Amino acid sequence: MVTNNKELISPLQFIFIIIQTQIGVGILSLPYMIYESGAKTDAWISMLLVGGIIQLIILLYWVLTNWFPTSPFYGLLSKVYGKLFGRALTIGYTVYFIFVSSLVLILFNFVIEIWAFPRTPSWAFNLMMCILAYYLVVDKLRVIGRFHTLVSVLLLTIIFLTLPAYPYMDIRYIMPIGDSGILNIVKGGKEALLSILGFEVILFLFPFVEGSKKKKLAAASIANVIVTVFYTYLTLICLLFFSPEEIKLIPEPVLYLLKAxxxxxxxxxxxVFLAIWIMSVVTSLMSYVYLASVGLADVFSVKHHKKTVPFIIGSSFVIALIPRNSISIASWSEIITNIGLIFVIGIPVLTVLYICIFKREKVDQDANKSR
Structure with missing residues (x-):
C-alpha cells in the first residue's frame, strides 16, 4: 500500500488533526490528575516536561517514517517484521484503537451524565456520537483534516472563557516552585503523558502529509508546542485559582472554574464549555476510528477504509456499554492508557532499534532505489 495523492493533507491540516486528537476528554480532569499523582502545585512543570518528552518521540517517529517515506505505518510493520508478524502487530494496533474509541465514549458519557443529562441513557449519547463519527470518517482523509481544522477555532473560545478567573488568581498557591521534588514532578509527567495520548496519530499520517520531510517535522512540532502550551495554561490557571486544599477535592477543575x-x-x-468540548471529543473519536478502520482494511486487504468503519463503530459502541460505575470506568481507563504506552512508545522504539541492528543496510539500499 502506497500513498495516494487524493489522500494527501496539507501541513496545516496535519497540525490540527494532531491538536484535536490530543485535546479531547482529558482536558477536564488533567490538572487534577497531575496534582493527585504527586506533582501537587508543580503540575504545570510536569506538563512542560511531557511536552519535551513528546517532542523526542516525534523525532523518533520522523526518523522511522523517513526510512519508508511512501509506506503507511501498517505497511511499514509488514516490511520490517515480515507479513505474518507485521499483520499481527497491525491487528494489535487496530484492537487498541477500538478500545481507545470506546474509552472516549465512556468518559464522555460519564461527564455528560454528571453535569448535564443525568437521566438520559448512555447508549443514546453513544449512538449519536457514533453516527456523527461514521458520517465524517467514511470520507477521505483530506475531508477529515478540513473538519478538524474548522472546529479548532473553538479552542480559542476556551481561553476566552477563562479570562474572568484572572482577578481571583493567587500566585502564592504555586509557591515555592519545585517544592514537590523532581521525583514527584516526573511522576506527574507520566500521568500527564497518559492523559494526552493522541500524538501517535503523527506516526500514521506522516506519509500522507504534503511537503518535504522538514516541513512535516515542523508541522508535528508546532502541533506539540500548541498542545503543550494549551494544557500548561489550563493547568496553571486551575492551580492559581483553586487553593491546594480545594483542587484535590474537584476531579473536573476546569468545569468548576467556569461554573464560578x-x-x-x-x-x-x-x-457552554461542554458544548465546545463535545466537538473536541468528536474529533478525537474520529481520529481513533479512522486509524482503527485503516488498520482493519490493511489486515483484510480492503482498498478503502470506509468498508471497515461500520465494524469499528459498532465494536466501540458495544464495548462502551460495558462499564457501569465510576470504579469500573477508572479501571478501564487505567488499563487502556497503560497498554497504550506499548503501542505509542514501545513498539516504535523497538522497531527503530530492530532496523538499526538487523536491517539498516537493506533499508538504506531500498531508500537509494526509491530516489
Missing part, C-alpha cells in the same frame, strides 16, 4: 462565573448574556458558562 457568569457573563451578561451567559448564565451557565460551564454548559
Amino acid at each position: 462565573f457568569t457573563f451578561p448574556v451567559l448564565e451557565r458558562v460551564d454548559i
Whole structure:
C-alpha cells in the first residue's frame, strides 16, 4: 500500500488533526490528575516536561517514517517484521484503537451524565456520537483534516472563557516552585503523558502529509508546542485559582472554574464549555476510528477504509456499554492508557532499534532505489 495523492493533507491540516486528537476528554480532569499523582502545585512543570518528552518521540517517529517515506505505518510493520508478524502487530494496533474509541465514549458519557443529562441513557449519547463519527470518517482523509481544522477555532473560545478567573488568581498557591521534588514532578509527567495520548496519530499520517520531510517535522512540532502550551495554561490557571486544599477535592477543575462565573448574556458558562468540548471529543473519536478502520482494511486487504468503519463503530459502541460505575470506568481507563504506552512508545522504539541492528543496510539500499 502506497500513498495516494487524493489522500494527501496539507501541513496545516496535519497540525490540527494532531491538536484535536490530543485535546479531547482529558482536558477536564488533567490538572487534577497531575496534582493527585504527586506533582501537587508543580503540575504545570510536569506538563512542560511531557511536552519535551513528546517532542523526542516525534523525532523518533520522523526518523522511522523517513526510512519508508511512501509506506503507511501498517505497511511499514509488514516490511520490517515480515507479513505474518507485521499483520499481527497491525491487528494489535487496530484492537487498541477500538478500545481507545470506546474509552472516549465512556468518559464522555460519564461527564455528560454528571453535569448535564443525568437521566438520559448512555447508549443514546453513544449512538449519536457514533453516527456523527461514521458520517465524517467514511470520507477521505483530506475531508477529515478540513473538519478538524474548522472546529479548532473553538479552542480559542476556551481561553476566552477563562479570562474572568484572572482577578481571583493567587500566585502564592504555586509557591515555592519545585517544592514537590523532581521525583514527584516526573511522576506527574507520566500521568500527564497518559492523559494526552493522541500524538501517535503523527506516526500514521506522516506519509500522507504534503511537503518535504522538514516541513512535516515542523508541522508535528508546532502541533506539540500548541498542545503543550494549551494544557500548561489550563493547568496553571486551575492551580492559581483553586487553593491546594480545594483542587484535590474537584476531579473536573476546569468545569468548576467556569461554573464560578457568569457573563451578561451567559448564565451557565460551564454548559457552554461542554458544548465546545463535545466537538473536541468528536474529533478525537474520529481520529481513533479512522486509524482503527485503516488498520482493519490493511489486515483484510480492503482498498478503502470506509468498508471497515461500520465494524469499528459498532465494536466501540458495544464495548462502551460495558462499564457501569465510576470504579469500573477508572479501571478501564487505567488499563487502556497503560497498554497504550506499548503501542505509542514501545513498539516504535523497538522497531527503530530492530532496523538499526538487523536491517539498516537493506533499508538504506531500498531508500537509494526509491530516489
